[in-house]
Amino acid sequence: MADGVKPRVKVPKTAAAGDTITIxxxxxxxxxxxxxxxxxxxxxxxxxxxxxxxxFNGQNVIDITLEAAISTNPYFEFQAIVPEAGEFKFxxxxxxxxxxxxxxxxxxx
Amino acid sequence: MMKLAGVAGIFLVGFFxxxxxxxxxEDTLILNEDIKMVTKTAAPAHLSDVMDEVYSGWLFRGTxxxxxxADDFDNPGMLFVEQAEGxxxxxxxxxxxxxxxxxxxxxxxxxxxxxxxxxxxxxxxxRTIEMQVNDCRENQMGAEKWGYTSGNMVNMTxxxxxxxxxxxxNVAIDGPAQSVWEDGKELYYTRTGxxxxxxxxxxxxxxxxxxxxxxxxxxQINAFPVYRLKNTKLxxxxxxxxxxxxxxxxxxxxxxxxxxxxxxLYVSSRGNGLSVEGPSVRN
Amino acid sequence: MELTRRSVLQLGAGILVVxxxxxxxxxxxxxxxxxFTGGADIAEGGVTxxxxxxxENGNTVPIEVDAxxxxxxxxxxxxxxxxxxxxxxxxxxxxxxxxxxxxRLAGTxxxxxxxxxxxxxxxxxxxxxxxxxxxxxx
Numbered sequence: 001m002a003d004g005v006k007p008r009v010k011v012p013k014t015a016a017a018g019d020t021i022t023i024x025x026x027x028x029x030x031x032x033x034x035x036x037x038x039x040x041x042x043x044x045x046x047x048x049x050x051x052x053x054x055x056f057n058g059q060n061v062i063d064i065t066l067e068a069a070i071s072t073n074p075y076f077e078f079q080a081i082v083p084e085a086g087e088f089k090f091x092x093x094x095x096x097x098x099x100x101x102x103x104x105x106x107x108x109x
Numbered sequence: 110m111m112k113l114a115g116v117a118g119i120f121l122v123g124f125f126x127x128x129x130x131x132x133x134x135e136d137t138l139i140l141n142e143d144i145k146m147v148t149k150t151a152a153p154a155h156l157s158d159v160m161d162e163v164y165s166g167w168l169f170r171g172t173x174x175x176x177x178x179a180d181d182f183d184n185p186g187m188l189f190v191e192q193a194e195g196x197x198x199x200x201x202x203x204x205x206x207x208x209x210x211x212x213x214x215x216x217x218x219x220x221x222x223x224x225x226x227x228x229x230x231x232x233x234x235x236r237t238i239e240m241q242v243n244d245c246r247e248n249q250m251g252a253e254k255w256g257y258t259s260g261n262m263v264n265m266t267x268x269x270x271x272x273x274x275x276x277x278x279n280v281a282i283d284g285p286a287q288s289v290w291e292d293g294k295e296l297y298y299t300r301t302g303x304x305x306x307x308x309x310x311x312x313x314x315x316x317x318x319x320x321x322x323x324x325x326x327x328x329q330i331n332a333f334p335v336y337r338l339k340n341t342k343l344x345x346x347x348x349x350x351x352x353x354x355x356x357x358x359x360x361x362x363x364x365x366x367x368x369x370x371x372x373x374l375y376v377s378s379r380g381n382g383l384s385v386e387g388p389s390v391r392n
Numbered sequence: 393m394e395l396t397r398r399s400v401l402q403l404g405a406g407i408l409v410v411x412x413x414x415x416x417x418x419x420x421x422x423x424x425x426x427x428f429t430g431g432a433d434i435a436e437g438g439v440t441x442x443x444x445x446x447x448e449n450g451n452t453v454p455i456e457v458d459a460x461x462x463x464x465x466x467x468x469x470x471x472x473x474x475x476x477x478x479x480x481x482x483x484x485x486x487x488x489x490x491x492x493x494x495x496r497l498a499g500t501x502x503x504x505x506x507x508x509x510x511x512x513x514x515x516x517x518x519x520x521x522x523x524x525x526x527x528x529x530x
Contacts, residue, residue, distance in 0.1 A: 006188065006191065006192070008182070008188065008191070010182045020487035020488065021487075024182050024183070026182065026185065026188065028188045028192075033496070035473060035474075055483070056485050059483065059484050059485050060481075060483025060484060060485065060486075061482075061483050061485045061486050062480060062481065062482060062483060062486055062491065063480075063481040063483060064478055064479065064480050064481070064491070065478060065479040065481075066478050067474065067476040067477055067478060068474060068496075069469055069472055069474065069476070069477040069478075069495050069496045069497075070477065070478055070493060070494070070495060070496070071341065071451060071452045071453075071493075071494040071495060071496055072185075072341035072451070072452075073185045073188060073341065074493070074494075075183070075185070075492075075493055075494050076491060076492065076493050077456075077491065077492040077493075078480075078486065078488075078490065078491040078492070079486065079487035079488040079490065080485050080486065080487055081485050081486070081487045082485075083485070170448060171444065171446065171447075171448045172444070173444050173447070173448070173453075173454045174448050176454075177454070321524070322446070322448075322524030323524070337449075338448060338449035338451050338452035339449045339451055340451075341451060341452065392448035392449045
């Protein structure tokens with residue numbers, strides 16, 4: 001697992017059933033593009049987060065394929081419908097096989 | 110407001126080709142839809158001969174860059190504040206203490222960053238916040254000092270700045286700190302390097318100019334440390350000083366050197382009255 | 393970037409240094425579109441791409457795509473060595489079929505978004521982003 005990788009997500013704590021909410025996510029990651037060279041002229045191997053998904057109670061909200069052109073510390077903002085109370089699950093997949101997960105509960109008023 | 114008068118203007122034109130001018134943005138920085146930041150205010154008394162108003166570098170950045178700083182979630186610098194929060198609460202060193210053991214929650218440090226660099230009576234020296242943090246690590250915790258611009262250090266200064274955001278910068282320049290402040294002022298106005306330019310030639314005489322596509326600010330440090338889009342990490346004040354000195358093709362001082370400490374005190378005092386903004390977002 | 397006399401003289405000629413789009417990358421971008429659409433016609437409109445006209449730094453350029461009724465949006469930076477940037481697939485609980493992110497652009501170029509609609513049709517939007525080069529600070 002790459003060092004210092006830390007996910008952050010921002011989800012409202014409550015919503016009305018059927019509401020649209022805005023979700024923001026950020027994960028600390030170098031997103032080494034595979035196109036840079038080190039001091040000795042050797043190509044630094046690519047090491048990126050290549051996929052990000054968000055699901056709610058088992059149903060998909062968004063599924064993103066990332067390439068090396070996504071900036072360091074990948075950031076996403078998108079909108080979800082909240083049909084009922086439950087849990088958002090966020091998953092980031094690293095080139096090195098690591099998987100980072102984060103969950104957030106939301107209640108429905 | 111055409112500022113390209115005088116020798117320095119000619120210098121800029123000479124070195125950079127056509128130089129355009131653009132006013133700072135007419136914009137208000139409201140942090141997290143809550144804290145109204147002072148990004149523009151009357152110049153402190155010691156600058157009254159040379160300028161009327163001081164501006165945060167935020168006003169010289171593009172719309173998208175400004176927006177990124179207005180919300181803690183959008184500001185990537187806050188990732189590092191969170192990392193520092195973890196370190197704040199971590200016990201280290203021979204005394205089995207964390208920063209929190211003595212200082213409580215990090216929010217208890219609100220206001221501290223606003224008055225640094227500051228004269229330390231016991232040590233008989235002007236201390237930057239980095240020096241104070243290392244003093245605590247070494248003498249209070251029995252832990253190893255951090256490198257002056259190391260990741261841990263710049264993250265910690267970002268945490269200390271973040272809890273003071275919105276408070277006015279207010280460094281003392283009189284009393285025992287005065288001679289150091291004078292040294293810093295001299296450095297600020299000394300022309301160096303092959304380009305023979307001083308900080309003032311760019312940041313006092315020509316702020317507002319476009320150097321190539323870069324909108325030149327007053328070079329204030331109320332917003333440090335800064336997350337730069339360019340290197341996608343937090344940058345310490347002394348790292349930025351180094352970059353600017355190097356650009357005049359001069360030998361630069363090292364981070365943590367007496368020269369840069371004096372310069373930091375002086376440059377901070379030029380921003381007295383602006384809000385503490387760190388960690389900010391710059392290009 | 394160091395302010396050597398030579399670079400300063402070159403810069404004197406024009407404030408913006410505009411990177412020319414390498415032809416090879418452009419072809420790669422077209423290939424990518426071809427494989428995404430399977431060669432189907434692409435309509436203009438139906439997808440919105442929001443990007444700054446001028447980005448202060450190519451390392452972090454905020455963009456937003458929005459295509460009501462899209463199942464997928466492919467984003468490309470036509471002048472990057474590898475044009476593919478990201479593909480957004482919208483699930484059952486996606487509200488607006490829009491998303492924002494931050495991308496890397498190697499110089500001034502065209503950013504393209506191609507949306508695949510739920511009915512199988514395609515739509516395209518593009519935006520030119522000028523990437524500026526800073527003046528100071530190493």
